[in-house]
């Protein structure tokens with residue numbers, strides 16, 4: 525689980541799962557480029573206060589120019605690039621296919637699927653040069669199963685799952701390992717949903733999620749750190765024979781039907 529001397533980029537790491545991954549990779553010894561469309565100074569301070577090294581660059585992963593600048597800026601400021609974590613993601617609108625706005629569909633695909641492709645595309649020359657490049661994609665259980673009223677999210681995360689396998693085929697022989705994590709119910713404020721609700725409504729939204737999570741074998745939501753530790757594992761030599769693996773971190777929710 526040692527990432528000493530490595531440089532990692534974590535997209536969407538201003539908070540939530542990405543923030544936890546950035547902190548965990550820094551405490552495993554990596555120098556970390558925090559990146560997000562929101563200010564990421566909070567994550568950088570947390571890493572520095574814990575004795576780690578980090579910097580921040582703003583980047584919308586759906587924009588090729590910004591992604592190229594993120595990769596170039598990371599190499600320039602941190603001296604290389606060994607680990608790419610494609611974490612940035614959005615919920616992508618709610619509604620069945622006949623109701624969903626085309627704009628929501630397009631944005632979900634742009635951020636959740638084209639984003640990881642672009643980051644991978646621009647990072648690859650540096651990952652190849654590193655000799656031990658690692659890509660960790662944060663997909664979702666909703667990339668493995670269908671979920672109600674979430675066609676764009678499910679399709680984009682399903683695409684990311686199989687992009688992971690495809691990249692493993694092309695690059696594992698060149699020293700790059702590519703794996704994905706499919707988180708289940710993680711206790712974050714995905715997309716600022718609860719923060720926007722505020723007060724009691726926010727508390728109720730969290731309780732509804734906790735009640736849904738209670739129906740899975742490990743009957744609770746996870747904390748972001750429980751995903752981050754798996755990301756560190758997949759980026760480290762501890763997972764040396766893993767590539768193209770789709771790792772569920774879901775409390776068992778994709779293993780079974782809902783039992784009363």
Ligand SMILES: NC(=O)c1ccc[n+]([C@@H]2O[C@H](COP(=O)([O-])OP(=O)(O)OC[C@H]3O[C@@H](n4cnc5c(N)ncnc54)[C@H](O)[C@@H]3O)[C@@H](O)[C@H]2O)c1
Nearest residue numbers: 536540541561584585611612613664707709710712714715
């Ligand atoms: N929370 C869960 O239960 C859960 C479950 C499965 C998968 N995931 C996935 O985990 C990842 C992190 O989600 P989270 O729960 O921490 O949510 P979050 O909303 O807290 O974090 C997502 C981060 O991505 C950033 N972001 C959004 N659009 C971006 C863009 N275009 N470019 C760069 N950054 C952008 C946001 O600003 C935010 O900081 C996402 O890919 C999400 O789909 C989350």
